Amino acid sequence: MAAPAPAAKPALTAQASVSSIGAWQEFRVSGKATGIKAGTTVVLQQKQGAKWVSLPAKVTVNKNSAYSMRVKLGIKGKNALRVTGGGAVSEPVYVTVR
Numbered sequence: 001m002a003a004p005a006p007a008a009k010p011a012l013t014a015q016a017s018v019s020s021i022g023a024w025q026e027f028r029v030s031g032k033a034t035g036i037k038a039g040t041t042v043v044l045q046q047k048q049g050a051k052w053v054s055l056p057a058k059v060t061v062n063k064n065s066a067y068s069m070r071v072k073l074g075i076k077g078k079n080a081l082r083v084t085g086g087g088a089v090s091e092p093v094y095v096t097v098r
Contacts, residue, residue: 008035010088012042016071016081020096023074030068031083031090033061042067042085046075047092052082061086073097 013031021027029044036042044057059069073079076097083090 010035010086012036012083012085012088012090014081014083014090014093016093016095018095020098021073023076023097024072026070026072027095028068029057029071029081029083029093030066033065033067033086033088036061036065036086036088038063038065040086042069042083044069044071045082045084046073047080047082048075052084054084058085 011034017028040061044055045052059067078096080092082092
């Protein structure tokens with residue numbers, strides 16, 4: 001008898017709907033969740049100096065293992081963003097605020 005396949009390791013992808021945007025303009029960060037159950041909350045984080053800070057942007061993973069959140073940023077320059085939740089952290093995505 002074959003051993004059951006191990007559960008997928010929790011993983012998140014993230015992508016921004018824009019690469020450059022004006023301050024406080026709305027855009028979306030969306031992605032897929034693997035090995036994370038529907039209803040799990042994912043939170044957007046922004047790199048501020050050396051540390052990652054959670055922003056007031058969070059949504060739940062839907063039944064298709066996807067998520068999409070509306071985001072507004074006011075810090076000018078290149079912003080590093082990532083999504084965390086369900087024991088996983090996405091690779092950073094970068095949005096330049098001009």
